[in-house]
Amino acid sequence: MALLPLITQAQKDSILINHIYNEALSNGKCHEHLRSLCKDIGPRLSGSQAADDAILWGKEIMEGLGADTVYLQDVQVPHWVRGDEEKASCEINGLTKAIHICALGGSIGTSGNLSAEVIQVKRLEDLEKLGREKIEGKIVLFNRALDPVLINTGAAYGGAYDQRSSGASEASKYGAVGVLIRSLTHALDTKPHTGSMRYIDGVNPIPAAAISTVDANALGQAFKDNSVVKVTINLNCQLLPKKMQANVIAEITGSQFPNEYIVVGGHLDSWDIGEGAHDDGAGIVHSIEVLHLFKALNIRPKHTIRVVLYINEENGNNGGKTYARIAKEKGEKHVAALESDMGGFVPRGFSMEAKDDQVEIIRSWEPLFSAYNIHLFRRGWSGVDIRPLKNGETALVGLVPDNQRYFDFHHSANDVFENVHKRELELGSATVASLIYLLDQHF
Amino acid sequence: MALLPLITQAQKDSILINHIYNEALSNGKCHEHLRSLCKDIGPRLSGSQAADDAILWGKEIMEGLGADTVYLQDVQVPHWVRGDEEKASCEINGLTKAIHICALGGSIGTSGNLSAEVIQVKRLEDLEKLGREKIEGKIVLFNRALDPVLINTGAAYGGAYDQRSSGASEASKYGAVGVLIRSLTHALDTKPHTGSMRYIDGVNPIPAAAISTVDANALGQAFKDNSVVKVTINLNCQLLPKKMQANVIAEITGSQFPNEYIVVGGHLDSWDIGEGAHDDGAGIVHSIEVLHLFKALNIRPKHTIRVVLYINEENGNNGGKTYARIAKEKGEKHVAALESDMGGFVPRGFSMEAKDDQVEIIRSWEPLFSAYNIHLFRRGWSGVDIRPLKNGETALVGLVPDNQRYFDFHHSANDVFENVHKRELELGSATVASLIYLLDQHF
Numbered sequence: 001m002a003l004l005p006l007i008t009q010a011q012k013d014s015i016l017i018n019h020i021y022n023e024a025l026s027n028g029k030c031h032e033h034l035r036s037l038c039k040d041i042g043p044r045l046s047g048s049q050a051a052d053d054a055i056l057w058g059k060e061i062m063e064g065l066g067a068d069t070v071y072l073q074d075v076q077v078p079h080w081v082r083g084d085e086e087k088a089s090c091e092i093n094g095l096t097k098a099i100h101i102c103a104l105g106g107s108i109g110t111s112g113n114l115s116a117e118v119i120q121v122k123r124l125e126d127l128e129k130l131g132r133e134k135i136e137g138k139i140v141l142f143n144r145a146l147d148p149v150l151i152n153t154g155a156a157y158g159g160a161y162d163q164r165s166s167g168a169s170e171a172s173k174y175g176a177v178g179v180l181i182r183s184l185t186h187a188l189d190t191k192p193h194t195g196s197m198r199y200i201d202g203v204n205p206i207p208a209a210a211i212s213t214v215d216a217n218a219l220g221q222a223f224k225d226n227s228v229v230k231v232t233i234n235l236n237c238q239l240l241p242k243k244m245q246a247n248v249i250a251e252i253t254g255s256q257f258p259n260e261y262i263v264v265g266g267h268l269d270s271w272d273i274g275e276g277a278h279d280d281g282a283g284i285v286h287s288i289e290v291l292h293l294f295k296a297l298n299i300r301p302k303h304t305i306r307v308v309l310y311i312n313e314e315n316g317n318n319g320g321k322t323y324a325r326i327a328k329e330k331g332e333k334h335v336a337a338l339e340s341d342m343g344g345f346v347p348r349g350f351s352m353e354a355k356d357d358q359v360e361i362i363r364s365w366e367p368l369f370s371a372y373n374i375h376l377f378r379r380g381w382s383g384v385d386i387r388p389l390k391n392g393e394t395a396l397v398g399l400v401p402d403n404q405r406y407f408d409f410h411h412s413a414n415d416v417f418e419n420v421h422k423r424e425l426e427l428g429s430a431t432v433a434s435l436i437y438l439l440d441q442h443f
Numbered sequence: 444m445a446l447l448p449l450i451t452q453a454q455k456d457s458i459l460i461n462h463i464y465n466e467a468l469s470n471g472k473c474h475e476h477l478r479s480l481c482k483d484i485g486p487r488l489s490g491s492q493a494a495d496d497a498i499l500w501g502k503e504i505m506e507g508l509g510a511d512t513v514y515l516q517d518v519q520v521p522h523w524v525r526g527d528e529e530k531a532s533c534e535i536n537g538l539t540k541a542i543h544i545c546a547l548g549g550s551i552g553t554s555g556n557l558s559a560e561v562i563q564v565k566r567l568e569d570l571e572k573l574g575r576e577k578i579e580g581k582i583v584l585f586n587r588a589l590d591p592v593l594i595n596t597g598a599a600y601g602g603a604y605d606q607r608s609s610g611a612s613e614a615s616k617y618g619a620v621g622v623l624i625r626s627l628t629h630a631l632d633t634k635p636h637t638g639s640m641r642y643i644d645g646v647n648p649i650p651a652a653a654i655s656t657v658d659a660n661a662l663g664q665a666f667k668d669n670s671v672v673k674v675t676i677n678l679n680c681q682l683l684p685k686k687m688q689a690n691v692i693a694e695i696t697g698s699q700f701p702n703e704y705i706v707v708g709g710h711l712d713s714w715d716i717g718e719g720a721h722d723d724g725a726g727i728v729h730s731i732e733v734l735h736l737f738k739a740l741n742i743r744p745k746h747t748i749r750v751v752l753y754i755n756e757e758n759g760n761n762g763g764k765t766y767a768r769i770a771k772e773k774g775e776k777h778v779a780a781l782e783s784d785m786g787g788f789v790p791r792g793f794s795m796e797a798k799d800d801q802v803e804i805i806r807s808w809e810p811l812f813s814a815y816n817i818h819l820f821r822r823g824w825s826g827v828d829i830r831p832l833k834n835g836e837t838a839l840v841g842l843v844p845d846n847q848r849y850f851d852f853h854h855s856a857n858d859v860f861e862n863v864h865k866r867e868l869e870l871g872s873a874t875v876a877s878l879i880y881l882l883d884q885h886f
Contacts (some may be wrong), residue, residue, distance in 0.1 A: 022592040148866075149465040151815055186866060346847050348816065372594055373791065373845075375818040402816075402845065404789050404866045423591075423629060423847045 024430035030285040038275035038417035045272040046312040047079025058248040065291040067250035077312040083236025091230040100212040102192040103237040107208040115232040136175030168208035169200040178207045182216040187408040248309040256302040263337035267313035274415035282344030289429035301440040310385040324388030336395040339383025344420040345401035347431040349376025354395035467873035473728040481718035481860035488715040489755040490522025501691040508734040510693035520755040526679025534673040543655040545635040546680040550651040558675040579618030611651035612643040621650045625659040630851040691752040699745040706780035710756035717858035725787030732872035744883040753828040767831030779838040782826025787863040788844035790874040792819025797838035
């Protein structure tokens with residue numbers, strides 16, 4: 001008679017995942033790591049001294065956690081700087097008042113004050129309807145709000161994103177002298193939300209800034225009242241020569257398949273306002289916590305686990321592209337990659353870009369996660385930094401935290417450590433580490 | 444050949460629920476109602492003038508929303524008052540500093556300063572081990588923290604609750620002169636969290652106060668260092684004669700079963716510190732929003748829908764008990780009751796006390812809710828106010844919002860309007876209204 005194993009693999013997995021959650025919630029280091037990243041380093045846009053500091057910070061933290069090896073991978077990054085304090089005011093019916101703006105990343109400056117009448121549009125297509133006659137010499141205000149009825153706030157953001165990414169180039173074609181973009185957030189406040197934009201080749205670049213939702217509503221009301229609106233903006237941003245910075249990579253060497261890799265990562269760079277706490281300090285400390293949890297629980301992975309702190313997600317994605325290019329050049333086999341870049345909120349589940357059989361395996365783990373209220377196991381976008389690894393073989397997975405609050409903070413001065421909840425962050429770390437454990441065991 | 448219906452009931456339900464969510468997220472009134480309740484009325488402990496004001500507020504709001512009838516149901520409530528400002532200090536190794544405390548609801552006052560040496564315990568059982576010799580004449584500090592590894596913070600609260608509810612009576616048996624209870628929260632801050640306590644008949648009542656977690660940790664450290672700790676507390680609270688207040692009840696008369704009732708409610712009273720925003724302003728505005736959403740979408744229920752704003756949940760539950768007693772006396776048939784009293788956070792699902800077939804029907808609606816990330820359909824506790832309706836026939840359901848943040852705010856000065864997220868509150872309203880719609884259609 002054959003002896004039955006004392007416990008099944010599913011029971012073993014269940015017990016280990018319970019240990020991971022317990023450790024993360026009772027002795028987790030991610031909250032303190034986030035405090036340090038946000039307060040000791042602070043905002044860390046690619047090219048900045050603070051981004052250099054963050055790279056060393058990440059290297060030292062991961063060495064301290066006992067990774068088998070930690071190294072830097074050179075990445076060429078753009079170096080855009082905001083310059084001195086930005087200022088803007090509006091004049092409505094002869095009354096002047098300050099408005100809250102910030103340059104979009106990549107924008108040119110204004111070379112002193114730029115004053116012009118404002119024309120409001122809701123959609124890029126409105127520009128063609130208005131034509132050069134009505135737009136030339138004016139500042140275009142793109143004032144389409146995020147759609148409130150979309151449950152997924154990421155979809156609402158995506159639906160308004162073209163204003164920020166393409167507004168300047170499209171308005172420039174009709175002779176506009178600048179653009180203001182309604183901040184891409186549901187929150188109604190006076191904090192402008194920056195983010196990347198780019199100039200299409202061949203169009204005359206014009207300054208582009210985000211305007212707070214409160215100010216955008218005030219201007220919108222002025223247009224409803226048929227008032228003439230004039231704004232004066234002063235932006236001192238500029239693009240400096242490119243710099244060499246780095247991805248930070250730590251490894252726990254695999255015991256059975258040392259040359260097969262499972263990546264877990266987020267991005268180390270952030271915008272230059274706020275502290276990059278949710279975007280993407282949370283993803284950084286979620287990923288680093290895998291090292292802590294694996295070490296604390298003596299989990300020895302079969303595959304080599306690589307924690308990758310990517311540089312330059314916000315304005316170029318050169319960290320993710322460089323990592324994938326070098327992995328391909330070296331012929332490295334990547335089994336799976338998991339990215340956390342949607343904030344430090346309570347985790348809900350996973351979004352997968354993977355083969356049918358991989359999706360099926362990951363979905364089979366749903367019962368292991370139900371005690372932790374992890375319920376989303378859907379196909380969908382994984383993440384900007386791991387996406388360049390997509391090759392039809394590597395399973396790409398994004399952590400999906402609850403996203404109702406994410407765009408309140410995203411790319412704004414509100415994205416600070418104090419706005420990340422300790423337990424929610426710890427639950428995210430445990431969820432990430434548990435999936436990495438399962439991928440290592442079963443892939 | 445029989446004609447197929449143009450759309451199935453499930454499709455009709457799906458469309459209607461989509462309308463409910465869209466309306467709540469684009470034209471919802473719950474956030475403004477909550478602002479008004481928190482800011483125009485404020486804290487509203489049973490017996491207070493503010494609770495009287497809140498009763499009128501609720502009546503007027505629901506009349507304005509076009510309920511068929513709105514009326515008050517008399518409820519006798521206790522009238523405990525906190526009195527003037529509370530003060531406390533501790534003396535450790537001769538150094539005196541202020542500590543943050545607040546009387547527990549129901550506590551007696553101190554009649555001037557109460558100064559005594561402190562002895563720390565973690566569990567009620569520790570009292571017996573220490574014995575009268577070590578406890579007599581001292582203030583007992585109950586300093587057991589909430590268990591961080593429990594995913595459900597309500598379970599962690601429940602696991603620490605006996606300190607607050609029974610600590611004073613149990614310590615008094617051994618001659619203690621007062622008790623300090625570690626605030627029942629995971630949050631580490633200087634805000635004490637109040638809540639109800641009661642004296643067992645026959646024991647000598649002694650003053651009972653909550654102490655902030657930061658101060659509780661500082662005292663805990665002093666005990667680790669073998670320091671002698673003395674505290675001085677001054678509480679001016681007292682119990683006044685009972686008062687008559689009221690539940691506020693609004694009805695939409697059922698078109699087919701006007702004498703069969705579906706209740707949706709929360710509690711109108713709150714503790715006297717903070718604004719009762721999550722506890723339970725959120726439940727109040729969730730419930731009121733059913734009126735708005737049904738009217739806006741022209742939903743005419745088959746059964747009579749009763750929105751009940753219960754009084755006196757916090758320190759007596761006389762609102763819930765009175766409602767159930769009168770319903771029984773009148774022989775009213777209650778088909779179902781839904782309570783929202785776990786905060787205004789993003790909704791996760793429902794907790795049911797119901798018959799097997801009822802649970803099965805409600806679980807069959809899960810696909811209708813998946814687009815809204817509602818995934819919990821579990822058996823469990825429904826709510827303090829509707830529980831007295833339990834009779835083996837009426838389906839009792841509690842709304843389950845995410846609870847990671849709830850006890851950060853609960854019963855403390857942090858429970859204010861600003862800490863409730865507009866979209867999360869609106870999603871809660873839509874979830875409540877959708878379930879009421881389905882219960883009405885299918886029960």
